[in-house]
Amino acid sequence: MLAKESIISAESIGTDGTTTLISPTAIGSRDAVDPGRARRVAIPETVWRLLVPLLLVITWQAVSSLGWVNDFVLPSPAAVLQAYGELWQSGDLQAALHISLWRAGLGLLIGGGAGLLLGLAAGLSRSAERGYDALLQMLRTIPFIALVPIFVVWFGIGETSKIALIVGASITPMYLSVYHAIRGIDPKLSELGQAFHLSRQHYIRLIVLPMALPGILVGTRYAAAAALLALVAAEQINASAGIGFILNNANQFQRTDIILAGILVYAVLGILVDALLRHIEQRVLSWR
Structure with missing residues (x-):
């Protein structure tokens, strides 16, 4: 019972x-x-994202430990960690990160800001679109690596050419995202602004910017990714500091472990920047 x-x-x-x-x-x-x-059992999304990279690292270490790959060709993860420790103790990694982030950040600020303004103007004005849209579309089809020789001729081998290359790579993603975000606004909202007799400034502030904000943030993510890619190419132009400088020195001394460490630094920077922008996007667009 x-x-x-x-x-x-x-x-x-x-x-x-x-x-x-x-x-x-x-x-x-x-x-x-x-x-x-x-x-x-519910598995967090972060665990799923880290699962495949973790499996790759374990496989990489196992292959190296079994001697299936030459250590000179592919050093083990343990050797790469030792290279990180060497670079950190010497202070080279901290100095290189500071220089590389400054280059990428400045280029993204200039290129992304210019793309934002050009996208706003082209999205709001047919005259502006007819004026430079074709030029930016042609620039979009040119690989930014192809601009390296001409930028060296124009700006030399100093910091100016490196920043200019990052600017050229980040301007078009931001422009296209902002332009299409504005052109994709519901026409009924424009009619609503006309019905309330909104001025041009109030129309842009109250209707255009809030509706185009998701596209602007997506464009920022694309522009940041392009800026990091351009940074890799820019730091191959006779760099005297930065992650690219470490890679060039490691190549001369045939330090494959340091080369892999530098490449992974670029990858981690890309992941961290994208995660930061995704977090900002979720906070700013919480109303969605």
Whole structure:
């Protein structure tokens, strides 16, 4: 009688939000009848994102430990970590990160800001679109690496050519995103602004910018990714500091472990910048 009452009284989670205990006997009988209803453990999204890279690192270490690959061709993850320790103790990594982030940040600020203003103007004015849209579309089709020789001729081999290359790579992604975001605004909102007799400034501030904000933030992410890609190419132009300088020195001394360490630094920077921009996007666009 007691067993029967415990099974009857131990119900599952109800639809009204109430929760009661479930006896082991009831759990076993329900799972045996319907295994699909067994409780599943929720795995966080971050774990799923890190699962494949972690498996790759484990495989990489196993291949290196078994001697299937020459250490000179592909050093083990442990050797790469030792290279990081060497660069950190000497202070080269900290100085290189500061210089590289400054180059990428300045180029993104100039290129992204110019692309934002040009996209706003072209999205709001047909005359501006006819004036330079074709030029920017042609610039978009040119690989930014192809601009390296001419930028060296124009700006020399100093910092100006490196910043100019990053600017050229980041301007078009921002321009295209902002332009299409503005042109994609519902025409009924424009009619609403006209019905309320909004001025040009109020129309841009109250309707255009809020509606185009998702496209602007997406364009910022694209422009940041392009800026980091251009940074890799820019720091190959006779760099005297930065991550590219470390890679060039490691190549001369045939330090494959340091080369891999520098490449992974670029990858981590890209992931961190994208994660930061995604976080900002979620906070700013929480109303969506």
